[in-house]
Amino acid sequence: MSFYGLEIARTGIFVNRKGLEVTSHNVANASTPGYTRQVLNVKSNPPSAKVGFYSPKFQVGMGADVQSLEQIRDMFLDIQYRNEYSRQGEYEIKADNLNFIESIFNEPSDTGLSSVIDQFFSSLQELSKNPESLTVRALVRQRGQALTDAIHKMYKQLEDLQSELNDQVYDKILEINSIASQIADLNQQIFVLELRGEKANDLRDQRNLLVDKLSKIVDTTAYEDKDGRFIVQIAGGETLVNHFTVYELETDKSKIMRKSGFDSNGLPTGFNPDDPLSQQNLYDVPGLFVVMWKDTGQVLNIKSGELKGLLDMRDGVGGLSEDMTVNGQPVDVPNKNSFTGIPYYLNRLNEFAQKLIEKFNELHTQGWSLNGQNTSINFFEPPVGQTFFYARYIKVSDAIMNDLNNIATTYDASSLPGGNDLVVDMLKLRNDTSIFKEGKFEDFLKSLISNLGVDSQGAKNFAENQKVMVTQLDNRRQAVSGVSIDEEMTNLIKYQHGFQASARMINAFDEMLDVLVNRLGLVGR
Known part of the structure; x- marks a missing residue:
């Protein structure tokens, strides 16, 4: 007879108590936006004696232990959801603004x-x-x-609508920079916690929710590299967040020389028709913003999202081109943005x-x-x-x-x-x-x-279809990652009974030890 049985029962109590805590945490966050269901990863403890030729026979392990606290998440569904959510954001902006142009x-x-x-x-x-x-x-x-x-x-x-959309572009850039800073801050907190051996699941949920929010504004890709650094890329693969570092966006006014021969500030300037900055804003009226990277000045090449919808509506010329004067010579430069946005209707x-x-x-x-x-x-x-x-x-x-x-x-x-x-x-x-x-x-x-x-009807149909698709993908994500109250109640009963059984085992071993220690008298008494 040894005390191993008590130790085994003790581990059972600890594991089942932890299971009850996790279940309680899941139930409490069943309605929390972005929360991912957590589960215990339990492993059995090996026998205490070393394995060898002279090891005792019929060795029994030393109970169980919590190896980790894992989130149940499908990264492939996350990628699909964010891609479609980005397109939904784009078409909702286009549908709303084209409908407004119809009213004009x-x-x-x-x-x-x-x-x-x-x-x-x-x-x-x-x-x-x-x-x-x-x-x-x-x-x-x-x-x-x-x-x-x-x-x-x-x-x-x-023109007023174009100016309003320009203000919204500016606001979206501020929002992107804010989200990027929040993600970088969470990256640091997660890194410190997990460096200590803890699992920062709730912080990871906050981070994923921010990435979801970002994906509606601009096309977004997020992943964790082999060294544990969290990378966020936007606009076709340009890095916005690299672990703790944020690469901010900024807005600037176009300096294209149109027929007037002056830029948005009223100053004469030159023009390079091969410059993406110039092509991006060929049909912008003075005062509209260009979206670019703050450190390099490179224009953002956005693929989808609300920002894409805003820029297409603000700058889209429907395939028209404009003759411009550069250094006193007329040039004709086709615009890259062929969407029929506000400049198209202004031109018409x-x-x-x-x-x-x-x-x-x-x-x-x-x-x-x-x-x-x-x-x-x-x-x-x-x-x-x-x-x-x-x-x-x-x-x-x-x-x-x-x-x-x-x-x-x-x-x-x-x-x-x-x-x-x-x-x-x-x-x-x-x-x-x-x-x-x-x-x-x-x-x-x-x-x-x-x-x-x-x-307008096409954009409306696209927006409605995207909304249905995003809802379906979110339902699939929730089926994997969401909290099921029925399942958690089943786990509650399982852990509760496991806890009770481990406690009864301790009582049983206590009674057995009491017999050995206190009730077995000396021989001959």
């Missing part, structure tokens, strides 16, 4: 551009019937002003306004005013000193705003005041299919709105 164009409606231009042509129709009527001329002026105001309003709303509005100005002024400048003067007056006033921002500056000319007589209706002064041949030609512009590649003015707008609707 507001088609079909009484206040939409199609309705406003229809009303303008209707007023011209009335003018062709009554060229000398000041009342009808006032209607034409009012409808023309309503048309330019509608273009202004849409253009301004798009500019194209619409430009054709409107050119076609109507081409006719109107050939006409005669009601008081018999040939003054080559424009109907729509083009932007002074600008060759690009037509939609921003278009307006009915001051000459017409100040004097209704300056609205020209005829090419022949002798036909005044009833001549209407010029107005008839203006009305023909409504059905002129050679103005745009899409056809006439109304065809241009229909094509623009139709494509916008297709893009």
Whole structure:
């Protein structure tokens, strides 16, 4: 008889008590976001005697011991989840903003551009019937002003949205840097704890939750190398966190020379069409941010995530290209961002306004005013000193705003005041299919709105599909890593009974030792 039995029972009590603690911890965190189920890794203790030729026969081990406290986690599911979560973030941003752009164009409606231009042509129709009527001329002026105001309003709303998205880009960069710093801090805490032989599972959960959060903002890869260093990479493999070191991002303003020949600060500058920084922001209006690495100045090449959605919406030109002036020479550089974002719609509005100005002024400048003067007056006033921002500056000319007589209706002064041949030609512009590649003015707008609707619905469908996929992947992750109350209750009963059985074993050995020590008297008594 020895005390080994007591030691074996003691290890049983310790193991089962630890199991009860782990079970209790799992149950307490069943609803904690990011918590990963923990399990005991138990090993049996070998016999105390050394194994050898003269070792005692029928050796029994020395009970059990807790080898480690492990997390149940599938890294492959984590990778899948983060990849799809990143795409969900991208398409949600695109769907929301394309839907907002649809509300800006507001088609079909009484206040939409199609309705406003229809009303303008209707007023011209009335003018062709009554060229000398000041009342009808006032209607034409009012409808023309309503048309330019509608273009202004849409253009301004798009610019405001672009500026808002720019602010969101800045906020996302701050958020990425903050998450990176938190991960690096957790890396240090985990490293110190596990260096002492402890298992920092709860800190690891916090870190994984941060990586999940980061993956929605930007495409993210995270892994632990063979030396135990935790690495976080974003934007196609660029290192954001290397163990304790954080490589921060920053935002800076583009310095591309556009037709104006100046950068975002109003200063003349050069341009390299092969520079990724230039290509990234070719269609940005002044003041928009470039996202780059703080230490190298290299532009971030983002693959997916909310930041990708924001930049695509803010910078996407739909495959258009712009002629630019570099060192006094015109160049044409295609933009890398072919997504149809805000710059695409700004450009299309500019194209619409430009054709409107050119076609109507081409006719109107050939006409005669009601008081018999040939003054080559424009109907729509083009932007002074600008060759690009037509939609921003278009307006009915001051000459017409100040004097209704300056609205020209005829090419022949002798036909005044009833001549209407010029107005008839203006009305023909409504059905002129050679103005745009899409056809006439109304065809241009229909094509623009139709494509916008297709893009918006497509982004919405992608976002909804991604949400379903992410939910399915998260459910699979929870099936592996999540806490099952039923399973934990089963473990609770198992450990509780194991604890009770080990305690009874101690009682049994205690009684046996009591008999040996206290109840066996001397021989002969």
